[in-house]
Amino acid sequence: MPEVWSSIAPHPWNLVAAGAAAAGLLFAFVGGSTFLAIWAERKVSARVQDRLGPTRVGPFGLLQSLADGIKLIAKEDFAPDGADRFLFRLAPYLAFCAAFCGFLALPFGSGLVAEELDAAAFFVLAVLSGEVFGVILAGYASASKWALFGGIREAAQVVSYEAPRALCVVVPVCVAGTLSLTAFGRQQVGGFWNWYVFHDPFTFLAFLVFFVTATAGCKRAPFDLAEAESELVAGFHTEYSGIRWSYFFLAEYGSMFAVSGLASLLFLGGWHTGVLPFEPAERYGYWVGNVLNAGVFITKCWVLVLVMIWMRWSLPRLRIDQVMETCLRYLLPTACGLLVGVCLWQLAVPAAVGEVVRFVLAFGTLAAMLMLFASLLTPDGDPTPRGDLPGVWAGRPTPLTHPLSRGGRR
Amino acid sequence: MTLPVALFAVVATATAVSALGVVLSQRIVRSAVWLLFTLVGVAVLYFLLGAEFLGAAQLVVYVGGTLVLVVFGIMLTAQGPFDTLTTRPAEWAVGGTLGVALFALLAHAVMGVEAKPAGDGPLPGTGPLGVAFLGDYLLPFEIVSVHLLVVLIGAAYLARAKRRAKP
Amino acid sequence: MSELGPTPFLILAAFLFACGVVCVAAKRNAIGILMGVELVLNAANLNLVTFARFDPRFRLEGQVFALLVVVLAAAEAAVALAIVLNFYNTHTTVDVDDGNELKG
Numbered sequence: 174m175p176e177v178w179s180s181i182a183p184h185p186w187n188l189v190a191a192g193a194a195a196a197g198l199l200f201a202f203v204g205g206s207t208f209l210a211i212w213a214e215r216k217v218s219a220r221v222q223d224r225l226g227p228t229r230v231g232p233f234g235l236l237q238s239l240a241d242g243i244k245l246i247a248k249e250d251f252a253p254d255g256a257d258r259f260l261f262r263l264a265p266y267l268a269f270c271a272a273f274c275g276f277l278a279l280p281f282g283s284g285l286v287a288e289e290l291d292a293a294a295f296f297v298l299a300v301l302s303g304e305v306f307g308v309i310l311a312g313y314a315s316a317s318k319w320a321l322f323g324g325i326r327e328a329a330q331v332v333s334y335e336a337p338r339a340l341c342v343v344v345p346v347c348v349a350g351t352l353s354l355t356a357f358g359r360q361q362v363g364g365f366w367n368w369y370v371f372h373d374p375f376t377f378l379a380f381l382v383f384f385v386t387a388t389a390g391c392k393r394a395p396f397d398l399a400e401a402e403s404e405l406v407a408g409f410h411t412e413y414s415g416i417r418w419s420y421f422f423l424a425e426y427g428s429m430f431a432v433s434g435l436a437s438l439l440f441l442g443g444w445h446t447g448v449l450p451f452e453p454a455e456r457y458g459y460w461v462g463n464v465l466n467a468g469v470f471i472t473k474c475w476v477l478v479l480v481m482i483w484m485r486w487s488l489p490r491l492r493i494d495q496v497m498e499t500c501l502r503y504l505l506p507t508a509c510g511l512l513v514g515v516c517l518w519q520l521a522v523p524a525a526v527g528e529v530v531r532f533v534l535a536f537g538t539l540a541a542m543l544m545l546f547a548s549l550l551t552p553d554g555d556p557t558p559r560g561d562l563p564g565v566w567a568g569r570p571t572p573l574t575h576p577l578s579r580g581g582r583r
Numbered sequence: 584m585t586l587p588v589a590l591f592a593v594v595a596t597a598t599a600v601s602a603l604g605v606v607l608s609q610r611i612v613r614s615a616v617w618l619l620f621t622l623v624g625v626a627v628l629y630f631l632l633g634a635e636f637l638g639a640a641q642l643v644v645y646v647g648g649t650l651v652l653v654v655f656g657i658m659l660t661a662q663g664p665f666d667t668l669t670t671r672p673a674e675w676a677v678g679g680t681l682g683v684a685l686f687a688l689l690a691h692a693v694m695g696v697e698a699k700p701a702g703d704g705p706l707p708g709t710g711p712l713g714v715a716f717l718g719d720y721l722l723p724f725e726i727v728s729v730h731l732l733v734v735l736i737g738a739a740y741l742a743r744a745k746r747r748a749k750p
Numbered sequence: 751m752s753e754l755g756p757t758p759f760l761i762l763a764a765f766l767f768a769c770g771v772v773c774v775a776a777k778r779n780a781i782g783i784l785m786g787v788e789l790v791l792n793a794a795n796l797n798l799v800t801f802a803r804f805d806p807r808f809r810l811e812g813q814v815f816a817l818l819v820v821v822l823a824a825a826e827a828a829v830a831l832a833i834v835l836n837f838y839n840t841h842t843t844v845d846v847d848d849g850n851e852l853k854g
Contacts, residue, residue: 185585310654351709587754621766632803636813644821678776715814734828738828
């Protein structure tokens with residue numbers, strides 16, 4: 174990035190300009206993605222629950238987040254009596270800063286990265302682990318029981334889930350032999366069978382485990398015990414209102430996008446389409462190629478975030494002891510086993526067998542996805558007539574078909 | 584004044600002020616927050632010095648691990664909301680004198696360090712570090728890992744749930 | 751960075767070290783003392799990395815030892831917190847001045 178600015182500004186200022194431009198672009202990305210993701214969350218949840226979701230503000234209710242934002246800014250910003258005001262005000266910023274800094278080392282394209290780091294994968298994990306501190310601080314500084322319980326749960330949960338998450342990151346790192354995310358992206362050029370998720374069965378499972386632990390690390394449902402509204406009112410942000418409350422959401426969606434970006438770089442080919450056999454930034458030039466790259470990368474992030482949203486509205490919430498048990502008794506040993514397995518695979522399995530397994534995994538997954546989409550597109554038999562009940566309830570009376578209610582309508 | 588010098592000045596000032604905050608703040612949670620800023624400042628200094636892996640390790644171990652553990656401990660041992668244990672003025676006097684004397688001594692010693700011609704290029708990165716840990720420094724590496732295992736078991740044993748003594 | 755030289759880094763490390771020592775000496779809360787120890791270890795680490803950067807002989811060694819110190823600091827914090835929790839369970843306070851039963 175600084176090379177572009179060297180032609181415009183003299184030496185120290187080109188670095189300053191590059192830094193400012195990168196920060197501005199990243200902030201725009203995080204803000205814009207959160208804006209759209211909140212809308213998407215409401216729309217998806219509505220469709221899952223057979224509702225319409227926001228429709229009034231803008232086309233398809235797209236501007237609903239803007240309306241919410243205006244409402245939140247206009248709300249009174251208060252701290253409860255007896256809270257530690259300094260920490261209470263500081264906590265949302267800490268959470269957001271941690272989530273935002275994770276993007277500093279995420280490459281959006283070949284060389285399109287705010288800061289090229291040698292240990293980028295490690296850095297992203299490290300910075301994202303700082304988000305939990307803001308949440309714990311919010312829980313403690315609120316001087317409220319519910320918030321304190323939320324904070325303690327968050328501390329126990331996130332610190333536990335960090336271990337299997339980091340181990341799952343090490344699995345593709347063992348395959349790639351680097352911690353630099355740019356190198357990761359460059360190694361997965363070409364067809365989608367070159368993506369590390371299909372490299373061998375262990376990386377395939379590691380992707381699934383990573384995705385589960387990353388969801389838990391972002392305190393998303395079904396692991397959102399820190400804000401379980403059925404038990405803790407709203408958990409750690411019970412006492413927050415207005416714009417400070419929305420910073421927590423900015424942090425949550427920011428870290429969702431950051432872990433999705435990390436997952437797509439480590440496992441899903443980064444900025445590569447999976448069909449083009451060359452690197453677009455080299456064939457079409459830095460800018461044109463990287464616009465394509467960034468588009469593909471952001472699309473992959475969005476797909477993973479939509480899967481997280483889908484999971485949230487489909488699965489029931491776990492209990493806190495089940496959450497901890499899932500991590501410590503199942504995910505952590507699984508992750509350790511995967512790490513050992515991938516090392517043995519690298520050492521013991523001959524290259525030809527590895528190639529066959531890679532193609533079987535890649536095309537098997539592709540076939541499974543295609544079958545899933547086909548089954549979604551074909552209509553399942555004749556739809557139930559309006560007013561009647563489907564499935565095992567067919568023929569039972571409803572308020573609309575009940576003879577008494579029909580008679581009484583007259 | 585070049586860019587690295589300006590960056591160092593800003594980060595070093597912030598780190599030093601936060602370190603003072605750790606010492607001077609009376610509420611223990613505020614001390615923890617100041618400690619967070621100090622640790623992040625030190626991590627940024629590592630990045631400035633070119634030790635990227637170490638900076639990331641500092642962030643993940645201290646900010647994500649140790650500090651969360653510390654706040655967890657504060658929550659578990661707090662008797663009331665934001666209770667404080669104030670230090671007596673005499674203790675401040677003794678501690679402060681000791682600190683100033685120690686700082687003066689160390690600063691005097693530091694002034695004697697003559698600047699060596701710094702090697703060019705970045706510090707050895709992740710690869711050489713890994714090779715060093717599995718080569719020349721294998722024994723300390725193994726000792727540290729066994730030590731970690733012992734600590735894991737020992738801490739779990741010490742902190743296990745027990746019947747609390749009646750106050 | 752090379753125009754800066756090691757001295758500013760070392761002075762900052764000395765300052766952090768002094769702060770840590772004062773923290774250990776003056777705080778009564780056991781967890782506060784733990785934080786002081788963390789400050790001291792960080793100051794030592796900053797020294798190690800500074801010499802790794804500015805002395806060509808220690809380019810690798812400085813980082814290796816700093817990493818070992820980071821790991822040991824985490825271990826120390828875990829054990830110390832376990833001890834503090836135990837102390838709190840028996841004394842219902844974390845004031846270190848109350849832990850004087852072994853005084854002769």
